[in-house]
Amino acid sequence: MASKLLLLVVFVFDLIAFALAVAAEQRRSKAHIEQTATQSYCVYDSDIATGLGVGSFLLLMASQVLIMVASRCLCCGRALRPGGSRAWSICLFITCWFTFFIAEVCLLAGSVRNAYHTKYRTIIIETPPSCEILRKGIFGAGAAFVIFTGIVSELYYVAYSKSNEDQLPYARDTGVRMGNL
DSSP states (O other), X not given: OOOHHHHXXXXXXXXXXXXXXXXXXXXXXXXXXXXXXXXEEEEEOOOHHHHHXXXXXXXXXXXXXXXXXXXXXXXXXXXXXXXXXXXXXXXXXXXHHHHHHHHHHHHHHHHHHHHOOOOOOEETTSOOOOOOOOOTTHHHHHHHHHHHHHHHHHHHHHHHHHHHSSOOOOOSOXXXXXXXX
């Protein structure tokens, strides 16, 4: 049976990561052009969204590491029994890594881009500076994929546990596995 404590910890990590990503989306940096007598330059408000995005990134990574260590990343350990649970665990394993990768890329790219501020000034006669900010929805997409990753990774762990529980070691070779080497 799947460890209820592990599922609870992973759920809490994913829930906090989701909340941090939504908060990062709400607190993205905003900019306006400030003008003096001879120059104009960009002024940015708080940069807290970068920290929120990185926190969400790290919590989602911790959640993924917990699930993969508990399931031995599907490739280490003894072979799983052939059947529906094994097929589901393989499909969910691939989907889990796919959604995890997209969520991490969105969160990391959003954090890096949010931290970037244009540093140049212009003379007032020239065109005003381009105050680049993070595009709306990057952290939101990351938050959506955090939820997808959380659901799929927990389903993966349950399917893995079901295909691995109460069985004698399977005598036949079920495929190429690192445990067989």
